[in-house]
């Protein structure tokens with residue numbers, strides 16, 4: 001995680017790629033892009049990205065130009081050093097076909113391997129995965145159900161029914177995530193923050209509270225509602241900290257800090273199986289997602305982890 005100018009760049013963000021391209025408006029963009037000598041084509045098969053480990057340990061993305069003929073969708077992600085970068089959705093292929101095309105490389109779930117990739121590669125594969133997911137889940141027009149067609153080099157889908165004219169654009173789902181601090185309410189001079197755990201997480205993992213923003217709701221209102229529903233804690237002073245694309249499958253995480261107005265935890269919606277106040281010492285002794293410590297912090301590549309470490313860094 002690094003600070004660039006004044007904003008915080010978290011894993012899966014910070015991609016150095018030019019998203020606009022004059023090719024988007026050309027009917028022959030596929031031929032032109034595929035014919036470019038510096039072109040890279042990143043295959044995605046059922047949510048998995050193609051990667052290889054050259055030296056047996058370091059994973060990196062693989063360009064596989066030969067798969068374009070098998071792609072259900074080709075998507076122009078943008079340009080790096082004037083060379084087109086494409087994603088190809090291969091999800092309609094059977095497992096055997098996809099694996100044959102992969103050669104020595106393998107399709108892996110970014111959710112598993114993300115933390116092992118170099119940050120630019122992780123951000124690029126995240127973008128490819130997110131775009132492929134959008135195309136796979138928006139094959140048909142949301143208005144009339146007719147098949148929708150890939151337009152603008154993959155940045156738009158348009159209904160093929162001329163009487164309808166429905167158009168859709170890549171969709172992301174905004175979700176808030178918040179670290180709630182006690183604001184001194186415990187009264188013993190020891191600061192605390194509120195973390196919870198959801199059923200199904202590895203044993204011991206506690207994380208910041210999160211949830212999707214609902215229609216008709218501001219981000220600050222979503223923060224207050226989610227914290228209330230999951231813990232019964234009231235909050236004040238909701239402050240934005242940072243954001244993170246989270247392509248599992250299509251979220252944009254909007255990270256906040258808030259201060260509690262109350263302390264008593266009641267889990268109304270039972271979305272969490274536990275929620276507690278943690279001292280800085282307890283969190284400094286915690287392990288990390290997947291190890292066998294009694295209390296574990298979230299994955300290293302998550303904004304939840306950033307929000308916790310950001311808070312811890314301010315405590316004595």
Ligand SMILES: [Zn+2]
Nearest residue numbers: 141144159164
């Ligand atoms: Zn339609």
